[in-house]
Amino acid sequence: MELKSRHDLLSRIYNMVIPCKDEISIEVYINDDAMDHVVFALARKKMAKAMQKELRDLQRFAGSVVQPPNGRKWVAEELAVVSESKEVAGDLITEAVLEQVFGEKSFEKYGKGFISMHVSDQLPGTHKKMILFKFALPDANNMADMTRLVALVPYYIDLVGRYKLSSQARSKTDAARAKAAQEAYKELQSARQEALQKKKTERKKMLEEAEAKLSAEAIRKKEEKERARQMKKAMPKVKMTRGH
Structure with a gap:
């Protein structure tokens, strides 16, 4: 059973103006x-x-x-x-x-x-x-x-x-339902294909993001190594001698 809402004031006023059964x-x-x-x-x-x-x-x-x-x-x-x-x-x-x-x-x-x-x-x-x-x-x-x-x-x-x-009407309804079933099957197949494609796209995106993350990490390490090399190169060389 569906009962129309009467809980709020606006609804009450509306029902007074336009009765809502x-x-x-x-x-x-x-x-x-x-x-x-x-x-x-x-x-x-x-x-x-x-x-x-x-x-x-x-x-x-x-x-x-x-x-x-x-x-x-x-x-x-x-x-x-x-x-x-x-x-x-x-x-x-x-x-x-x-x-x-x-x-x-x-x-x-x-x-x-x-x-x-x-x-x-x-x-x-x-x-x-x-x-x-x-x-x-x-x-x-x-x-x-x-x-x-x-x-x-x-x-x-x-x-x-x-x-x-009647047999004539039944043959028409049989044909209509067969056609509807075929259309429903096509819609289902299309939906499945779409879901599969979406899953593939999401997986590809995840792999690309993971690869990009790895690439970024590799670049960061390479840059750190290069900075360390440059710092080492820039440091003054100290020659140690032993007294006799």
């Missing part, structure tokens, strides 16, 4: 065998644009905002759908969720606390497959407003767990 993040990790190839996000328009710019999986697999399909109800005007394909978008935006939360009328009434939803099988880190929900928490007296939003969590766990792409 607390947020709750719900992360659902999905088993590898329980989720098909899905990269999808639904968020308010500004948030969707930011997610698409910042999140690697959306950058790589979901290139554009999905336009409303012809002859079908779609999400409220305030929302944007970013998806790997129209098929995935159409299958995950069901009539049920449009009626309950995401449709034009229902979102106005029940969607105030919705921030974003992100479904992906291509996340970085240990857990590759996950569903992430972000909601803005209402005041304690209005927690009932969260009921329909929270109900989205088990609904999408079940939907994503059962979801299967």
Whole structure:
């Protein structure tokens, strides 16, 4: 859960002028065998644009905002759908969720606390497959407003767990993931090569510095020897004689 800071005076004043609601993040990790190839996000328009710019999986697999399909109800005007394909978008935006939360009328009434939803099988880190929900928490007296939003969590766990792409869509996602894996491998190789080159450069620099240090020491000794020779040469010669 992410709670906005209220500790300092400036934050308090800011929140009085521009109310800043607390947020709750719900992360659902999905088993590898329980989720098909899905990269999808639904968020308010500004948030969707930011997610698409910042999140690697959306950058790589979901290139554009999905336009409303012809002859079908779609999400409220305030929302944007970013998806790997129209098929995935159409299958995950069901009539049920449009009626309950995401449709034009229902979102106005029940969607105030919705921030974003992100479904992906291509996340970085240990857990590759996950569903992430972000909601803005209402005041304690209005927690009932969260009921329909929270109900989205088990609904999408079940939907994503059962979801299967068509064979045509699956062949495209297979190709996209193979390409991404190849690019990731090249990036890794490049990073390794760069690290190796850096190590070689550092070692060479150390050797050069050590050599320079030795050379400096040798020069110093030579100069000392020369000074000693010059001093000896400059000293007056004293001839000792023995008396009879």
